[in-house]
Amino acid sequence: MMSEEKSLNFIEEIVEEDLKNGKYKTILTRFPPEPNGYLHIGHAKSICLNFGLGLKYGGKTNLRFDDTNPVTEDTEYVDSIKEDVQWLGFNWANEFYASDYFDQLYTLAVKLITAGLAYVDDSTAEEIATLKGTPTEPGMDSVYRNRSVAENLDLFEKMKNGAFADGAKVLRAKVDMAAPNMHMRDPIIYRIKKAHHHRTGDKWCIYPMYDFAHGQSDSIENITHSICTLEFIPHHQLYDWFIEKLNIFPSKQYEFARLNMTYTVMSKRKLLQLVNDKHVQSWDDPRMPTISGLRRRGFTAESIRNFCDKIGVAKRDNMIDFSLLEFCVREDLNKTAQRVMAVLDPVKLIITNYPDGQTEDFNSESGLEAGETRIVPFSKELWIEREDFMEVPAKKWFRLAPGAAVRLKSAYIVKCEGFEKDANGNVTAVHATYIPESKSGSDTSGISVKGTIHWVSVQHAVKAEVRLYDRLFKVEEPDNQTGDFKEYLNPDSLQVLNTVYVEPSLKTADLATPYQFIRKGYFCLDRDSSADKLVFNRTVTLKDAWAKEIKKN
RNA sequence: UGGGUUAUAGUGUAACGGUAGCACUACAGAUUUUGAUUCUGUCCGUCUAGGUUCGAAUCCUAGUAACCCAACCA
Numbered sequence: 292m293m294s295e296e297k298s299l300n301f302i303e304e305i306v307e308e309d310l311k312n313g314k315y316k317t318i319l320t321r322f323p324p325e326p327n328g329y330l331h332i333g334h335a336k337s338i339c340l341n342f343g344l345g346l347k348y349g350g351k352t353n354l355r356f357d358d359t360n361p362v363t364e365d366t367e368y369v370d371s372i373k374e375d376v377q378w379l380g381f382n383w384a385n386e387f388y389a390s391d392y393f394d395q396l397y398t399l400a401v402k403l404i405t406a407g408l409a410y411v412d413d414s415t416a417e418e419i420a421t422l423k424g425t426p427t428e429p430g431m432d433s434v435y436r437n438r439s440v441a442e443n444l445d446l447f448e449k450m451k452n453g454a455f456a457d458g459a460k461v462l463r464a465k466v467d468m469a470a471p472n473m474h475m476r477d478p479i480i481y482r483i484k485k486a487h488h489h490r491t492g493d494k495w496c497i498y499p500m501y502d503f504a505h506g507q508s509d510s511i512e513n514i515t516h517s518i519c520t521l522e523f524i525p526h527h528q529l530y531d532w533f534i535e536k537l538n539i540f541p542s543k544q545y546e547f548a549r550l551n552m553t554y555t556v557m558s559k560r561k562l563l564q565l566v567n568d569k570h571v572q573s574w575d576d577p578r579m580p581t582i583s584g585l586r587r588r589g590f591t592a593e594s595i596r597n598f599c600d601k602i603g604v605a606k607r608d609n610m611i612d613f614s615l616l617e618f619c620v621r622e623d624l625n626k627t628a629q630r631v632m633a634v635l636d637p638v639k640l641i642i643t644n645y646p647d648g649q650t651e652d653f654n655s656e657s658g659l660e661a662g663e664t665r666i667v668p669f670s671k672e673l674w675i676e677r678e679d680f681m682e683v684p685a686k687k688w689f690r691l692a693p694g695a696a697v698r699l700k701s702a703y704i705v706k707c708e709g710f711e712k713d714a715n716g717n718v719t720a721v722h723a724t725y726i727p728e729s730k731s732g733s734d735t736s737g738i739s740v741k742g743t744i745h746w747v748s749v750q751h752a753v754k755a756e757v758r759l760y761d762r763l764f765k766v767e768e769p770d771n772q773t774g775d776f777k778e779y780l781n782p783d784s785l786q787v788l789n790t791v792y793v794e795p796s797l798k799t800a801d802l803a804t805p806y807q808f809i810r811k812g813y814f815c816l817d818r819d820s821s822a823d824k825l826v827f828n829r830t831v832t833l834k835d836a837w838a839k840e841i842k843k844n
Numbered sequence: 845u846g847g848g849u850u851a852u853a854g855u856g857u858a859a860c861g862g863u864a865g866c867a868c869u870a871c872a873g874a875u876u877u878u879g880a881u882u883c884u885g886u887c888c889g890u891c892u893a894g895g896u897u898c899g900a901a902u903c904c905u906a907g908u909a910a911c912c913c914a915a916c917c918a
Contacts, residue, residue, distance in 0.1 A: 298857085327917090327918080357918065420914075426846050427845060427847095473847080473913055473914050500916075500918090521850090522911095522912060524912070525849095525912070526913095528848095548850085601868080604857095605856090605857070608851095609855085609857095612855050615867085617868095618867090625880080625881060689879080698877050704877095741879090742877095743876090809880085810878045812880095833879095833881090834881090
């Protein structure tokens with residue numbers, strides 16, 4: 292038996308090495324979101340990586356909210372983040388908050404001051420920026436850089452006690468104003484913000500910066516592998532500097548390339564703009580790349596996990612085709628979706644030789660597994676898809692056209708005998724005769740047809756609303772265009788169909804079940820549905836060989 | 845123009861000095877009561893130039909390109 296061995300990504304290699312040589316007995320990772328927005332598919336990559344490592348190597352993973360900036364953070368985001376991580380199928384060992392550590396962080400800052408490695412700076416933001424220099428020119432010392440330890444201690448305590456206004460003073464680490472790494476040029480580690488915090492309330496008026504909170508929180512929790520994205524590479528040196536100077540648990544930082552995907556944007560700032568400017572209806576608008584948006588759209592947790600597995604983990608910048616995500620969701624839904632019939636763009640098919648008032652119940656397979664069936668009622672008048680009839684058939688056309696025959700899925704073969712048109716030339720009805728001996732499952736007609744189409748009985752049909760989604764942006768890389776990214780939004784990303792007829796079995800449709808509208812795609816019920824109105828979202832279309840055939844001409 | 849990171853088919857990702865493989869996409873075909881699924885096949889790649897070696901995607905040298913860093917954001 293050939294064993295197919297999946298190769299390790301570079302972080303798994305590091306973990307295996309650390310475990311093998313006894314550096315650690317078990318590993319501890321963490322997923323550290325800032326609660327200032329909803330999670331998106333890029334976060335899913337990080338979640339799958341961090342929690343996946345814990346699972347794969349018998350370790351644990353904490354969920355830690357990096358809540359050090361009270362002005363942008365909110366419990367609404369905390370709640371959504373927890374829901375999304377759980378929905379993706381992961382359980383955290385502990386739910387922590389950087390704000391849990393504010394007292395310890397304050398103590399660590401005092402320790403740094405005492406060691407002569409931090410000072411209070413009264414300079415304005417502009418002065419600090421000017422003195423910082425540029426990547427090609429070294430910075431210069433602030434005049435406050437050499438304050439005594441005692442004075443720094445006194446000033447820092449006063450900062451904590453609210454003696455100064457926002458922005459009046461900051462606490463800076465004393466590193467090296469000439470360092471080639473800009474982040475080592477005496478980084479700010481505490482600032483004054485008299486703002487209400489979602490968890491600590493008004494207890495604090497100084498808050499630590501990312502660099503003096505993230506690594507220290509990792510250390511407090513004894514995180515072994517602190518995994519973040521590439522843009523934090525310049526912080527790595529500082530991360531290690533604090534650990535060394537503070538002599539705390541040596542967590543190690545590793546960086547991987549964040550996920551980028553075609554036809555969408557992946558920055559919380561931009562996504563927030565789309566929500567605020569009403570280009571989408573909400574964070575969970577089905578067009579959004581957010582976890583909640585994808586969930587509402589009908590993507591499964593399984594498909595997103597598979598996607599994250601397929602894209603891999605590496606250090607080079609990447610741009611993943613949206614079609615890979617579509618492939619993953621089709622792959623999963625094909626196995627699980629209930630097959631049903633729905634006519635999105637209805638036109639009437641009248642079976643002239645079928646008795647008035649007669650109905651028949653047909654069994655139709657509702658899943659991929661043999662034996663799963665549901666009952667679909669049939670009658671003289673049916674709704675069929677407008678695009679399944681062509682007055683003048685195209686080449687290789689094997690659906691309905693004058694004189695042509697098709698199979699009505701799970702029912703009879705019908706032959707088109709004519710059609711009706713209105714004054715504008717639009718087809719208003721198609722006429723056909725059915726072949727009684729061609730009944731599905733007991734066909735003795737001897738006729739074989741190439742095409743099979745779906746249908747819904749007019750008298751049994753249930754009216755529904757269907758929302759079709761297309762890519763959010765009309766260009767592959769909205770981030771890499773000139774001008775505002777919003778200029779590249781796809782105006783046709785949402786199409787609402789108000790007159791869709793679905794088969795009666797869908798009256799009991801529920802939010803948890805994925806459906807395949809045969810030949811049309813995968814759909815799910817939207818939470819906007821009510822007792823008297825069904826609303827479906829199209830998750831993704833089916834692959835469509837015919838559409839490609841047409842495009843070729 | 846300082847520092848850092850990265851370069852393998854159209855897009856991702858393997859190969860750890862020894863046959864450049866896998867997935868998606870694209871294309872062609874078989875099967876099909878979903879033009880779906882399934883199955884078969886095809887196209888396409890080691891950033892460049894030198895060097896080391898029996899042998900280089902991998903090691904060395906020199907280039908080139910892309911991305912990140914000058915928020916009291918994370």
